[in-house]
């Protein structure tokens with residue numbers, strides 16, 4: 001019989017709370033053991049009614065779990081990631097954009113025996129992108145279209161005095177590489193960072209971000225031109241109620257990713 005992995009979740013928002021509930025409902029081979037949050041009292045109330053209430057701990061204390069899922073704002077990424085990686089755990093980031101300027105953590109994980117497992121999250125097709133990237137890849141692009149409120153508050157918009165809520169027609173608000181996109185939109189295009197890591201890296205992965213008042217969904221289109229195949233894929237995510245920046249599929253994707261850590265039958269590369 002396969003061993004059970006304990007799971008700790010940092011952050012109980014649109015991603016973390018849904019994931020915590022799903023794990024508490026029972027997933028073979030995984031046990032929710034601990035959660036952390038900004039507001040520990042609220043976290044206690046959120047998990048108090050669980051079948052098996054997890055411990056409410058600090059971010060560094062999550063590293064006692066076998067698997068640490070980061071589902072917090074990007075600003076908290078370093079504290080959560082460092083503790084998990086130093087303890088040699090499996091670290092599953094949501095704020096993937098925050099990993100791009102911290103690739104030394106990957107080197108450190110090699111030394112401590114930790115693993116960093118980036119989920120597909122709100123995106124699709126990273127299996128095909130990884131396969132294509134085993135061969136020659138000419139280009140990888142992602143076009144993200146969100147309702148304006150799904151981009152609100154991004155540092156890039158503030159720095160460039162773009163009032164996204166005043167936009168009345170589809171408007172391209174960013175064009176550049178995935179590294180710069182992740183810095184400028186830390187809460188909006190983690191998908192671009194995941195795509196970059198799956199394929200040809202953050203400098204060569206090109207990103208367009210559109211604010212589109214006609215959109216009701218968070219839409220991402222990937223285009224890959226490679227020696228082995230041409231890929232064009234679109235996902236249209238229903239924004240979550242708690243956080244319109246975040247597609248509802250994200251906690252489901254992380255759950256699927258966690259199942260893959262212990263399942264006997266694993267589908268997709």
Ligand SMILES: NC(=O)C1=CN([C@@H]2O[C@H](COP(=O)(O)OP(=O)(O)OC[C@H]3O[C@@H](n4cnc5c(N)ncnc54)[C@H](O)[C@@H]3O)[C@@H](O)[C@H]2O)C=CC1
Nearest residue numbers: 011012013014015037038076094095121122187190243246
């Ligand atoms: N990889 C992907 O495909 C996607 C990634 N994301 C990213 O995932 C992260 C979480 O997203 P959401 O759940 O939608 O955010 P959210 O804002 O709904 O939830 C974040 C939670 O973390 C808590 N928090 C704040 N400071 C904290 C701290 N220092 N330590 C622990 N918890 C803290 C907040 O109180 C909140 O409950 C964000 O960085 C977001 O940009 C979001 C969507 C897709």
Ligand SMILES: O=C([O-])CC(=O)C(=O)O
Nearest residue numbers: 122188190191218246247
């Ligand atoms: O949920 C989405 O559509 C994507 C998202 O917010 C992100 O990549 O950070």
